[in-house]
Amino acid sequence: MREIKFRAWNKKENIMEQVFSLFLRADGRPFYSDTETPHNEQYVEVMQFTGLKDKNGKEIYVGDIIRSNFTYPRSGTVHEVIECHSGFGVKIGEGTTQYFDAREELEVIGNVYENPELLK
Numbered sequence: 001m002r003e004i005k006f007r008a009w010n011k012k013e014n015i016m017e018q019v020f021s022l023f024l025r026a027d028g029r030p031f032y033s034d035t036e037t038p039h040n041e042q043y044v045e046v047m048q049f050t051g052l053k054d055k056n057g058k059e060i061y062v063g064d065i066i067r068s069n070f071t072y073p074r075s076g077t078v079h080e081v082i083e084c085h086s087g088f089g090v091k092i093g094e095g096t097t098q099y100f101d102a103r104e105e106l107e108v109i110g111n112v113y114e115n116p117e118l119l120k
Helices: none
Strands: 006-010 015-018 021-024 030-033 044-053 059-061 064-067 078-084 087-091 097-099 107-111
Touching: 044 087, 059 064, 078 097
Parallel strands: none
Antiparallel strands: 006 015, 006 044, 021 030, 044 059, 064 078, 064 107, 078 087, 087 097
16 A cells, blocks of 8 residues: 655745645645644645655655656656546646556656756
């Protein structure tokens, strides 16, 4: 069973924060706390841990940017990790998703909030 945990990008302060408590409002919006102070959800993006680590032992979260050894479209390409209806995968092109697992050689090289230029 994979470990369930989250992190959050604080849009107001432009920093990544560890999430210690996560709650869902009645309308499904996340509400979390990194200390005893709760954060307003309009200023944060919450990202879930995929349960996998990259080749260097770094945890892979939704929103991370990875370099992969996928054979499609080609090895060494850069992809955004996304949440899919049946788990986690990477975005390849417009609307195309490829799933990955622990056998893939993945490397986290950044995330969409701190390093958006890596996806260009």
